[in-house]
Amino acid sequence: MGSLPDLSILKGEKRNLEKRKLHALFEERLQTVSNNNDIAIIYKENNNSTLTYGQLNETSNKVARSILKQVVGDHALANNDGDYIVAVSMLPSDKLIVTLLAIWKCGAAYLPLDPTFPEQRIKHILKESKPVLVIHDDTVDANYFNANQAISYNKLMDESDNQSESNVPEIESLTQTTENLAIVLYTSGSTGIPKGVRLPHDIILNRLQWQFNEFPYSKTEKICIFKTALTFVDSVCEIWGPLLNGLTLLVIPKHITRDPQKLVDELSTYKIERLVLVPSLLRSLLMYLSLNNNTSALRNLKLWVSSGEPLAVSLAKEFFQYFSAKDGHVLCNFYGSTEVMGDVTYYSIKGDESLEGFEKVPIGYPVDNTIIYLLDQDLRPVSNDESGELWVSGCNLAAGYVNGRDPDRFIANPLAESSAYSRIYRTGDFAKIYKGTLFYEGRTDSQIKIRGHRVDLSEVEKSVLAIDGIDKGVVLCYKAGEMDQALLAFVTSEPTSKMTGLKVESLLQDKLATYMIPQVIILDNIPLLVNGKVDRQSLLKMYENTNNNDDSSIILDIDYTNIPKSKMTAAEVLFHTVGSVIGRSTRNTLSVKSNYYELGGNSLNSIYTITQLKKQGYLIGITDFIMAKNLGEVLNKMCSDDNQSQINMEAANYVSETLNNEHKKDGLSMIVSSFYEKADLEHWLKPEIKECDYNDLLNDTWKILVDKGLSFIVRDQNSKPIAIALNVDVRDEADITIEAENALVIIFEFLEHVEGSVREQHLPQEKGKIVHSFMMATHQELTAQENIAVIQFMEEELVQIAKKKGYIGIFTTNTSPLTQQLGSDILGYETLLDYQVNQFVSSTGRTPFAKAPDSQRALVCLKKFS
Template identity: 50%
Template structure:
């Protein structure tokens, strides 16, 4: 901006090499560079990438002409500097294919020994791809990259990938959508409340001079390019605070948000609209609206009213069960299927009652229940792979060489024994297509199977959790414990249908246990939804509640060290009367 103030003076034209490092180099800024200096006088713009742990910089890309700007989707971070090696690795520490996103790891003579006090040891580890002792150790940058035409493109921070209402969201994608809105001068997208049940996406927006945009218009524009669960709460600010380094002061923005919203977790101001509520329904409506407000908190999208839909307000599978549970605590009851199927809170209100309306088995089933048969095999494998390799939080955090096909192999090996036991259930929709499955065994009559190396580590973790509980706290002998070893649903199910399917599988398993005279059902759950459904609705007893990132395997490895503290594994039991 300074150079463009007076173009008649050729300022800084003897300075030929310019370096950008520490922040993303945008195409817009690179274009301004060449618009000012031109293409023909030997000016070079070098884009460097790195961090303190690798002595400042690890890769570079040099631009000498304006035409280079459009060679790639973004300005590359380039190739490794001398004496440095860069690896793009997937979740199993295997090299990513070209055009696939991989995490950036760095090795070489520029690598630090580690952090003071030995903190975060998982960031520095032995390099499985080293071909020379200078590269025997490797550092995890926490960034994503993509190999494109021989150079690396920066693809965002790993910590910019967050979970919102059960969906993974890349904050940088939201950031780009905000920045693209005409009239937005600067936007900063952050996540708030990852430690709570309902994290939010916040977009702090500074408008250009004389721009008339309000929050509603900005959010409306975002709805045209983002899916519902990605729409941020927009906050218009007069300025974006910066650190002394010139980088955005993200903590200051979050404090600003907290102060503005009285964000002390005791005072939350939400918009409750009781228009059209009949006097005789007011007590129940207040209980419903306030419960929805408690559950959704600041993430509630719009006024809580009779016409508002729970999912439109920001609800999801997990907090729908929490809402039903809290309503029961206040003396109001509603069947799960009625709550999940309601199009609005008004419809929820019509189904609410002050008396318990039957048992968990009394609701009309959403799907048909059938015993698992041979023709279900391919569909069962597909659902297990999708649910456990692609969606499960535990498996996504693994560093134990488990592959998606290990789960397919798992089913292949167990298949005949599962059919012979005749304890597993499949749910089908109207046309007979399986949409959910639960795999069950007699806990003391499971086949002896040798697993592949990665899968063996996963199964060793579950045996670590279940072994002592099963052997010291539960009935002895065959025919006593029905072990629910895996439960999976079709990825295409809506949040409401997903909850209904899981609930129906749990009830079907209890019914099988009762029919075959087992004394109870035993399982280990790592899914928060299944945990909450089992605990608060179906009456499972929690025998062990374990913090996953504390697990150390027999070799001394912390397989799930990167897991958040709130990721739990719960060993549960339900006696069958």
């Protein structure tokens, strides 16, 4: 007699879940802690704006009351689902977080509208969800939201001036449905129309509490980042996880996440310990780290969470070639969708051994208070050795879709063992259980993931076929989830139409989000199988054969016009490298006027392109490559031995002004942004060091600096202050008293340690001989090129000032690799002492820079005038 097969059902741990609204938990935490002056939010794009927890709570209370005033005054009604929704069209900032919290406090749910969404998509979302209000940035035209009631954030703030800062009593807030809706997120719909997922407070809390138990914040974890688009479900845990635990939330704008160099710098500067990212971004970061051979970067970042797309075994193994599991680095593979709060199963990879014998990275085990079922067509569990359709039940389930769309996705659970599991959600994925672990087996429909965003091919196809002049068409994905993944639309045009692929793509920009626009290929006819269905494999094979990157015979359309002979060899390398990397999606002729990204490049293959150029002997910085307007600028960078001519041209646009009291505000801002945010020593003292430490220091010394007449600021051609140089006589330095609690005490003790003996042994004893250049700061908005130009200008200006006053040299200590290189290679400084930073021991016995790599040096330098 045979044994019964094990059925494919996995149960997450059952934990008590006290159902609470998230903003109520936020408010209760503030009432139980003694100090609400802890920093809640850092937003560097707005003059290094910060908000304390007390300020965040009080400001959001006032804004909440203003929202209520708007909604009640307009007699706005709940939508068809009984929900009060407030739509938000704002870029990531501290203002955005205030707005989201305020929406919850007034009893509504927030619905993100990406400012870059096409107008047609916005219209559909607003018409279906019926928000009672739209809050937007000043940069967004209110007419964009049609007949909906809209107000800018700044106007809302103006109207909140007279509102109370106290918490909004629940009795005064809007009355939601029994689901206590918190968020509505629109995803790609299986019918070709975007649909809104309704996420209550309870399911978000279940997901967060599981995270707090399974991946708790460490004792050293002080700052977390918010970088994910608000329209993407991963943003929910990025924002509210840290804020419900009293940590600081660093808002990362989109332009930083697109630039691996800048992103790595931010993660390193703030010692970020956890990061959620899609596999394509993980691959991009690993390529960048490998390209720069920086073995010390991101060593604080212990928890890496990959989600949104399938994680390849090869990529996971590549991760552990760079980050050692022995040092505590963990790579996790999360699985889920918006309908199940983003993540419903997880697998922790703690080294290569976790993947032994696996052809795929598992998606693992269910989170708390959820059950995973693998079912057949009759909703019966399959046995453990079979693939089945993945269904989810439990506390991570959304409340359904806006307007009750697609009721067949959320149904009564025929296998429910208690009321907590009375509903079940159909994911549309296949999976299999092997040795008690869940493995993803693919989709049952036409949905794919592009950069973490769920895209339904039928939605893209519907938009393509709606274009005048298109006869027939089919949308496919080539190599889904891989580096050279491509979204393709194969179409035929009407006989009288002169439609081109590029023209179709241009028309789609008004209908689809950027990541959903396919490469359009015009055909004479679309091949069919004998049963009359589209021969999809034939189309993909045709595309591969026509655009095969691995085929050395690939024909590239290259225009070498206006390229001088001296740069022709480099141009050939550049064009053929670009063509080989993005050949499958190259849209146009390769020339000096071509923009890399308009050709079909993206942030991932741009890193690969730079890597390939480096192998062929051409070095170009990642930021320079990414920011280049066209391949002509890239070519010029490749062929430039140095930036001297450009620096001199830029310097002609600058003027200096002797320091005075009117410069104080701008000067302090630049010093804080340059030193607190980016300085190489301060990096190791965070979060002990504070921005206010610089204000305290310079407030006491500003008058002395002004009186000495050696310091100055720099203005650009528009009279905007862009740099400041603080200088004193090395034998007439002011006595600076720094309070013990000011962490800059450590910096000044270190500088005295490395400079003291050099000053006594190598410098003249009398006044009026040597200028001490002790602080140079530049504006945070300067590009790397502009930054170098301004530094050189300040050096030349200081030399002129010093010579006029009879000085014979400049003394300084450089801790930045950039200023060290400039000092020795261009500016003519002699190094008197080369000191290894991590060797410093303070007077209290501390080694404050112990975690600094051996390569980090402090160079004490002198430049004598001829």
